[in-house]
Amino acid sequence: MFRAERQQSWGWVIAIYVFLAGVGGGTFLFSFVFAVMDMYRPVARVGALIGPLLVLFGTFFLLFDLGSITKAYRLFTTASTLLTSWMARGAWILAAFIICGLAYALPSFELFNWLPWTQTSGLRQGIGIAAALLSILVVVYPGFLLGVITSIPLWNTPALPLLFFLSGLDTGIGVLAIVSLSFPASLGAAGFHLLGAAVELALILLLMIVLGAYIDIVRQSGVTASASVQLLKTPIFIGGVIILGLIVPFGLSLLSLFVSDELTIRTLGGITGTFVLVGGLLLRYSVIRAGVRISVR
Amino acid sequence: MRYGIVIDLSKCVGCNSCTVACRAEHGTPAGIQYHKVRKYEVGKYPAAKMKFLPMPCMHCQDPPCLRVCATGATYQRDDGLVLIDDKKCMGCKYCVLACPYESRQLIEVIESYYSGNNPTPYEVLKQKDLKKGVVCKCDFCAARLAVGHLPACVETCPAQARDFGDIDDPGSQVSRLIAANGGTPLRIELGTKPSVYYIKG
Numbered sequence: 001m002f003r004a005e006r007q008q009s010w011g012w013v014i015a016i017y018v019f020l021a022g023v024g025g026g027t028f029l030f031s032f033v034f035a036v037m038d039m040y041r042p043v044a045r046v047g048a049l050i051g052p053l054l055v056l057f058g059t060f061f062l063l064f065d066l067g068s069i070t071k072a073y074r075l076f077t078t079a080s081t082l083l084t085s086w087m088a089r090g091a092w093i094l095a096a097f098i099i100c101g102l103a104y105a106l107p108s109f110e111l112f113n114w115l116p117w118t119q120t121s122g123l124r125q126g127i128g129i130a131a132a133l134l135s136i137l138v139v140v141y142p143g144f145l146l147g148v149i150t151s152i153p154l155w156n157t158p159a160l161p162l163l164f165f166l167s168g169l170d171t172g173i174g175v176l177a178i179v180s181l182s183f184p185a186s187l188g189a190a191g192f193h194l195l196g197a198a199v200e201l202a203l204i205l206l207l208m209i210v211l212g213a214y215i216d217i218v219r220q221s222g223v224t225a226s227a228s229v230q231l232l233k234t235p236i237f238i239g240g241v242i243i244l245g246l247i248v249p250f251g252l253s254l255l256s257l258f259v260s261d262e263l264t265i266r267t268l269g270g271i272t273g274t275f276v277l278v279g280g281l282l283l284r285y286s287v288i289r290a291g292v293r294i295s296v297r
Numbered sequence: 298m299r300y301g302i303v304i305d306l307s308k309c310v311g312c313n314s315c316t317v318a319c320r321a322e323h324g325t326p327a328g329i330q331y332h333k334v335r336k337y338e339v340g341k342y343p344a345a346k347m348k349f350l351p352m353p354c355m356h357c358q359d360p361p362c363l364r365v366c367a368t369g370a371t372y373q374r375d376d377g378l379v380l381i382d383d384k385k386c387m388g389c390k391y392c393v394l395a396c397p398y399e400s401r402q403l404i405e406v407i408e409s410y411y412s413g414n415n416p417t418p419y420e421v422l423k424q425k426d427l428k429k430g431v432v433c434k435c436d437f438c439a440a441r442l443a444v445g446h447l448p449a450c451v452e453t454c455p456a457q458a459r460d461f462g463d464i465d466d467p468g469s470q471v472s473r474l475i476a477a478n479g480g481t482p483l484r485i486e487l488g489t490k491p492s493v494y495y496i497k498g
Contacts, residue, residue, distance in 0.1 A: 009390040009403070067388020067403050067430030074368035074385055087367035087391050150361065150487060151397035296335070296398050297350060297483050 004224045006231060007152060007291040013065040015285035018142040019171075020058030021094070022164055022280060025139035026172020027051040028101050032132040040192045043180045045108045050175060052101030052131075055138055059094055086145040093137045100131035139168030152291040153221055154228035159214040160287070166210055170203040171280035174249075174273035181270045193269035197253040200272060204250045211246075211283075224294045231290035236282050245279010299358065299377035299492055300437055301464035302451060303474045304351055306498030308458035311336060311349035315450035315459070319353075320410070322438060322449035324423020327408045331435035332450055348498060351458075353450060354379065354400040354435035355482065355491030362392035362401060370432075377465075377492055378437055386431040393432060397487055401434045437461075464492060 028051025034044035063069050075091035082088050104127045106112040107119045117123040143161025150156050177196045215232070218225045249272045256268040311334055319325070319332035335350040360379045363371045370385035371392060393401045407427055409416040416424065427433075438448035446452065451461040462471035474480065480494035 007394055009393045065389070067390070067405070067432070068386065068428075071368065071385065071387035074370075074387060078367070078369040078385075081367050081369055084364040085367040085391075087365065087389060091367065145391075148365065149394050151395065291394075293399065294397060294484070296352065 004227050004292045004295050006289070007293055010065070010288055010291075012285060013061050015288045016281065017058045017061040017065070018164070018284045018288070019281040020054050020061065021142055022139050022168035022284070023171040023175055023277065024051045024054030024056075024058060025097070025135040025137075026168040026170070027054065027175040028097075028135040028172075029132055029139075029169070030172050030176055032104070032128055032135070035128070040180070042183045043176055043192060045105075046179050047176050048101070048105035048128075049109070050179065051135065051172075052098045052105065054175075055094060055101070056098050059098070086141060086148055090141050090145055093134060093141055097131060097134035097138045100127050100134055104128040104131045136165070140165050146288070146291075149291075151294050152228075153225035153294065154218055154287065154291050157214065157218060157221075159210060159217060163207070163210050163214055163283075163287075166203060166207045167280050167283055170200065170207055171277050173199050173203065174276035174280075177269040177273035178277075181266060193256065193265045196269055197256040197265075197272070200249060200253045200276065201257075204246055204253070204276075208246055208250075224292050228290045228292040231292065232286055234286065237286040237290075240282035241279050241286055244275050245282060249275045249279070298375065298463055299465040300356065300442070300461070301377070301471055301492035301494065302353065302437075302448070303460045303464075303471050303480050303494045303496060305458045305474070305478070305496040306349070307496065308456045309334075309349045309351060309498065310456050311347070312455065314453050314455055315351055315353075318449040318453035319435070322441070324420050324427075325410075325433075326404070326406070326420075326424060326427065327410050327412060328406075329402055329404060329433060331433070350495075351450075352398065352400070353437070353448075353493060355398050355489065355493045356437060358490035358492065359488060361395040361397065361487075361489060365391045365395040367391065378439055380436055380439065381432060381434065383428045383431040383433075388430040388432060390432065397484055397489065398491070401432050403432050404429055464494070 027047050031044040031047030031051060034040050035048065063072055066072055075088055082092065104124060107115050107117060107124055140161045143164040146155040147157065147160045173196055177193060180192045215229055219229045252268050252272045256265045259265055313334050316330065316332050316334055323331060325331060333352050335352060337348050337350065339346050339348050356377055356379050358377065360373065363373055363379060367389065368385050368387050370382050371379065372382065373379050388403055390403055393403060404427065407424055407429055409420055441448060447461050451459045460471045460474055462469040464472055464475065466472060475494045478496040480496045482491035482494055
């Protein structure tokens, strides 16, 4: 009776924020895991710092999208909204992650020797565990932020947090692959790109399955949702997300497993990382822009 | 006690008097509409007909906009009115997305309705408390209710298609009209429990 219309409230700015939250959280999580396993220390050290910084950078986009930025402080002074609003919960999750993530990362840089907790102290490890758990929430919660909007069926699905989680991990390892280009094998990055390629392959495969299932479930769930799926048939989604963001990196990662030259493996890792990042950003943008509202009647 | 409106679609002629009365009452700037009349077509040519769906805010009993509001700006009064405290709204537009009835809008700019002109003295007076960068919507004319008047849209309807009152009171005129004519809210399946009921046209 009424034509279903595409939402106009959120666009590029929110997509960039959701992307940066995913990348930052994913980068930190992998860095923390590598640090705990005592692998690729220089990469993990820098990654643990880049993660919270990317999330911090992302929150500026979130603030930039507000109509009245001066009232953003109310996110932290209205505790009752934590019971119902994923935006309020997200604000606390972001703040806690940025603080804990930086508190964990900074002692490993000489400039911050003055901090009361040292690189090897138990307190730092405790903060690191808290930050790692928070990083998972940072990656996943935008899925709930969009997912509770019942008036937009494309978003209102439990598959969205999972999709954002996998994409967050995928882009996180992509950032570490790029970061590690500045650390030669002699500095402890030997074999990183091979492991990175294997992890990337597994994640891209999972992402393809979840993304395919997500689109299929949404397409069958009603007229509005299938209108959203139609809106996904854009060059940005098909060319950017599926081809550049999934198929090309999958091929490059696969190729790097069969190459023995270190320089080629590293180069392939860097290129794969870049493609994965572009795909991750365009995935967020596509999902947000294709959000079609149910008709009012 | 819950204020509500019943709209008899068999009487609505789509004249938009309600929309204009709302604009006049609130002095809404260009691009902002607290009330809309949506048009749609039923039937097939040559028996096609134009129908109308007047839409104020539904003042839901379980409002999705209230649930998502992160700053406490959206609140619900004991009489069922869902209102926005613009001193608390940060303009994140989360509620705009959450409202299934598209009742909310962000005020991005405050411009005269008469484009290209300075605001009229009437607009200056009416818009003095309006703020940029916050979300706005129909408030069932809370200021008029406070002094014993009906909402502007209800009072002005020339087809007398609307009635306003306490829908919690089974004896009220509005409740009796709903009961007698099988009035139903929009998209009942969403569980938002709107306070605006429609009698089939």
